[in-house]
Amino acid sequence: MKYISASEAALKWGLSSRRVGLLCNEGRIEGAQKAGSMWIIPENAEKPCDARIKSGKYIKSKKEDETNYHECKRRR
Numbered sequence: 361m362k363y364i365s366a367s368e369a370a371l372k373w374g375l376s377s378r379r380v381g382l383l384c385n386e387g388r389i390e391g392a393q394k395a396g397s398m399w400i401i402p403e404n405a406e407k408p409c410d411a412r413i414k415s416g417k418y419i420k421s422k423k424e425d426e427t428n429y430h431e432c433k434r435r436r
Contacts, residue, residue, distance in 0.1 A: 361402055362402070363393075363400040363402060363403065364401055364402075365399070365400065366380040366384065366398065372407075380401070383408055384401065385399075388408040389401055390405060391405055392405070
């Protein structure tokens with residue numbers, strides 16, 4: 361399997377390298393691994409879904425969080 365750096369993934373996905381590193385740290389990029397002090401990401405990894413609130417509801421229950429997470433997973 362071929363890997364790319366967080367900086368290369370950032371260019372590919374239109375994000376900052378800092379944001380990609382945070383996504384890796386949160387476990388939201390499947391297959392990402394830490395190699396020394398930098399993250400390596402599988403070349404075929406998909407950009408994670410945007411987890412920001414889009415409904416206008418700022419207070420969410422745990423059930424709503426799980427529903428949004430599973431909807432994001434199904435869209436892949």
